[in-house]
Amino acid sequence: MNTTTLASTTRLNPVSRTLPVLLTMEDDAEDVGRLAPDDRLTCHVHGRWIHQCVASPTHVNPVTRHRWCRPCGTALTVSVDELSGDVTMYCPRCGHGESAASARLITACRASLAAARARKVFEAA
Numbered sequence: 001m002n003t004t005t006l007a008s009t010t011r012l013n014p015v016s017r018t019l020p021v022l023l024t025m026e027d028d029a030e031d032v033g034r035l036a037p038d039d040r041l042t043c044h045v046h047g048r049w050i051h052q053c054v055a056s057p058t059h060v061n062p063v064t065r066h067r068w069c070r071p072c073g074t075a076l077t078v079s080v081d082e083l084s085g086d087v088t089m090y091c092p093r094c095g096h097g098e099s100a101a102s103a104r105l106i107t108a109c110r111a112s113l114a115a116a117r118a119r120k121v122f123e124a125a
């Protein structure tokens, strides 16, 4: 499951950026078409790391199936483990609900969690 987002991660080098700086950089990159919204590590709606606000209902989208179980018509539950750095999503009704969009969202969340943790270490040093 450790695929993609490496491109945007290395290009924008999130570890050496503060959250507000990375937010602006990702906004700009997205505006000029260099960054897909799905690959963002920050959320322009909430102004936070994506893993910090992905549990918000705003991140559920039945059309694109981000955080959405189509068979059940239910939003996926998000679980963010800050210690292990793992992010999972599952449907509270059927226990599944995977989609390509949700998989991409999970990948972005794991990358943002990793970047935020690395950033903490960076700032403590």
Ligand SMILES: [Zn+2]
Pocket (backbone or CB within 6 Å): 043, 044, 045, 046, 047, 050, 053, 054, 056, 058, 059
């Ligand atoms: Zn958000």
Ligand SMILES: [Zn+2]
Pocket (backbone or CB within 6 Å): 069, 070, 071, 072, 073, 074, 091, 092, 093, 094, 095, 096, 097
């Ligand atoms: Zn379901």
